[in-house]
Amino acid sequence: MGTKTRANARYEAIAKMSSRKIRTFNRPEASNGAVMSIPQYFGCNTFGWDLMSQRLPKDDVQELREVSPSRRKLTPELADKVAYAVKEWAIAKGATHYCHWFQPQTGGTAEKHDAFFSFDKSGGAIDHFTGNELMQQEPDASSFPSGGRRSTFEARGYTAWDATSPMFLMETDNGFTLCIPSIFISYSGEHLDEKTPLLRSITTVSDHAKESLELLGEQNFSHVVSNCGPEQEYFVIDRALYELRPDLVLAGRTVLGAMPPKHQQLSDHYFGSIKQRVVNFMMECEHELYKLGVPCKTRHNEVAPSQCESAPIYEFANIAADHNQLTMEIIRQVAKRHDLVALFHEKPYAGMNGSGKHLNWSLATNTGTNLLDPGDKPHENIRFLYFLTATIKAVHDWSKLLRLSVASAGNDFRLGANEAPPAIMSVFLGQTLSSILEQLGSGEDPTPSETEINLDIARIPVIAKDNTDRNRTSPFAFTGNKFEFRALGSSQSISSPIAYLNTAMAQALKEMNDSLRSIAGGNKPSEKQILEVISKTYKSCKAVCFEGDGYSEEWHQEAESRGLPNLKNTPEALQTLLDEKTRKLLIDHEIFGSGEELDARYNVLIERYNMLKMIEFQSLENLVATHVIPSLSQYLGDVAGSYKSVTDVLGDGATKSQKRDLENLNELLQSMSDSHRQLSDFIHSSAETDDEGKLGDDISNKGLEIAQKLEELSAQAEEKIDDMLWTLPKYREMIFSL
Known part of the structure; x- marks a missing residue:
């Protein structure tokens, strides 16, 4: 197929997209x-x-509620009752199958469906679902990432019901499937999933937060929960254009493309009017999510054209993690109904705003008291100041662990790229809270701050003023009554970031609690002693607090002088899992069972990074070979033919400009061929490398540089080649076409 014919496919896709009818749905x-x-x-x-309260006895529901915080074991008798109740409900709704829905170390979810079906003793067909089937299932574990802990011939693995997260029905045109949120472990008991470490972290942070509250004299609660709300960013693109971009299909991002003259620089898309096709799609997503109990609250346009955001109401961390996975899945499914494709890659288009997943996080008692709520008088709220300081200490002491939690091939494109926080972990508190902690540290009595903004304009109300402004350049910012962990990538599961954050917080609280008990000498701590621990802790870790512009080069220099780590890429960040200090923390808090489990987690993550980057490199190599070079070669031939025709008629003197253009095009083609050969050589040599750690370093130190050069040359070619010869959908078409 010639380049002109393939370019016609691009124009046909644009025409098809322009004629689409906007989908509606019935509420x-x-x-x-x-x-x-x-x-x-x-x-x-x-x-x-x-x-459950409608279908189970009150005592059974209460027992089930107490399973997690009390660490009570789920009895087979209770499981049988729940299984019967949920089976009757699911079948009445039209379900024929159930599955254990779990989160392997792939960033997504997995499921194996079994029917509510068996035979009775006489051979008759019956609906069948028992407590044993609810509590445990056996999917094949051989092909899931294990980090080398299991051979492929060792296939057995177990899923086990997570009773802290509600079961739900996934709906299709042909019926429903009951999904049972579950953990996933190997035959020998090692975890193979994202959820098990999360659940363990929820327990350990609850234990140490409970000790803190008891030392502070707090009562009338039984345990502490971590609450989260992830803001989900993503792009949408018309399916016809998506299918003409092999790099989007295979790698999730465009590995080449020239920026159009207009993209996001006018700031006219952010919070702008949502186009009808997109808002219809977003409304249908919300409708489906509401049916699943996902409390999506906010929708809006993001910074870049065709970029959107959806944000939920705050909820229990484990449920929030499940709901975020459901949110991404529903967005993908509903996008297809609207002839769209949702892109969750952190950087689908080079040069434009990438997509993140801001994770709002705090701790609360089971009675609903937010431990990071400053109240009307934060300078007098000792409980708040204690937990605020512990959070600062957690980020300071375990900044490498938090950086590790957001490390991925896609997120490396965002962090520090003047659109997302830098890779340096720091805390933003705002002027009010910084002043309060500084005053405590110097022995002064903290003073209150202004709480209102009065514009003195008729019919404009007085505006309540938060204790902090927002700092979008900070990776970990206090935002009124919670922290916003802004460094997460849009495609990743939030389970690991929550798990590591909870664990760091548990250790910070443990050390502060030990210090407070030591000062109190076995007596009830006084207010003065509590403030002394707060002040001492803040002084020891305030280097991590930064109120300025995290994008500035000055901050990078200052952060280095403060001793703050700057792990600039994923292979470097993943080394944290091999650090003895980190390993001791995660094993002591029982997030991981052994050093072998941590080695396996490292192996999974570095292998995933390497595979994703090699998919990108191979996609780039293929596109340049099969699209860019052929288009450039044909255009060069067309220009050469034109030059020869004009020269034959008018002579060399009349074609100096054309000759320069021809020479420049030929030089570009030669440079591209040379760069393409370098990338091919790198890909082939990488296939011979057995050491995944070394391969990761080679990719980040050498491969990316080669690929970036080839991307730049491809962009130059796209800007020069006759539009009718360019075969790939262009950025202007993909981002402005909806």
Whole structure:
């Protein structure tokens, strides 16, 4: 197929996209025909506590609620009762199958479906689902990442019901499947998933936070929970254009492309009016998520054209992690119905804003008291100051661990790229809280700050002023009554970042609690002693606090002088898992069972990084060989033919400009061929490397430089070649076409 024919496919895709009808969907109606409000159908496909209370005895529901915080074992008798109740509900809704829904170390979810079906003693067909089937299932574990801990011929693995997260029904046109949130472990008990470390971290941070509250004289609570709310960013693109970009299909991002004259620089997309096709898609996503009990609250356009964001209401961390996975899955499914594709890669288009996943996080008692809520008088709120200081200490002492938690091939494109926080972990508190802690450290009595903004304009209300401004350049910023961990990548699971953050917080609280007990000498700590620990702790870790511009080069220099680590790429960050200090922390808090489990986790992560980068390199190599070089060669031939024709008629003197253009095009083609050969050589030599750690270093230190040079040359070619000869959809078409 010639380049002109392939370019026609691009134009045909644009024409097809322009003629699409905007999809609508029918909202649920009540029996009287009125459209239901969200609360009327919220969670209708979720087997939550309200539904359990209707279908199970009160004592059984209470026992189930207490399983997690009390560490009580789930009894087979209770499991049988729950299994019967959920089976009856699911079958009545139209479900025929169930599955244990789990999160292997792939960044996504996995499931194996079994039918609610068996035979009775007489051979008759019956609906069948027992407590044993609810509590445990056996998927084949041989092909899931294990980091070398298991051979491929050792296939057995187990999933086990996580009773802290509600079961739900996934709906298709042909019916429902009951999904049972679960953990995933190997035959020998080693975890193979993202959820097990998260659940363990929730327990350890609860234990140490509970000790803190008891030392502070707090009562009337049984345990502490971590709460989260991840803001999900993503791009959308028309399916016809997506299918003409092999790099998007295979690598999730464009590995080459020239920036159009207009993209995001006018700031006219951020929070702008959402285009009808996109808002219809977003509304249908929300409708599906509400049925699953996912509390999505906010939608808006993001900075770049065709970039969107959805944000939920805060909820229990484990459920938030499950709900974020569901959110990404529903967005993908609904996008197909609208002839769209959702792109969750952190950097699908070079040169434009990337996509992150800001993770809002705090701790609260089971009675609903937010431990990071400063209240009206933060300078007098000792509980708040204690937990605030512990959080600062957690980030200071374990900044490498938090950097590790957001390390990925895609996120390396964002961090420090003047659109996302730098790779240096720091804490932003805002002027008010910084002043309070500094005053405590110097022995002064903290003073309150201004709490209102009065514009003195008729009909404009007085505006309540938060204790902090927002600092979008900070990776870990206090935002009123919680922290916002802004460094997460849009495609990643939030389970590991929460798990590592909870663990760092547990250790910080442990050390502060030990210090407080030592000062109090076995007595009830006084207010003065508590403030002394707060002040001493803040002084020891305030180097991590930074109020300025995290994008500036001056901050990088200052951070180095403060001794703050700057792990600039994923292979460097992953070395943290091999550090003895980190390993001791994670094993002492029982997040991981052994050093061998940590070695396996490192192997999984470095192998994944290497595989993703090699997919990108191979996609770039292929596109340049099969699209860019052929288009450039044909254009060069067309220009050469034109030059010869003009020269034959007018002579050499009339074609100096054309000759320079021809020479420049030929030089570009030669440079591209040379660069393409270098990338091919790197790919082939990398295939011979058995050491994944060395390969990761080679990719980040050498491979990326070669690929970037080839990308730059491809962009130059795209800007010079006749548009009718360019075969790949261009940025201007992909981002402005909806």
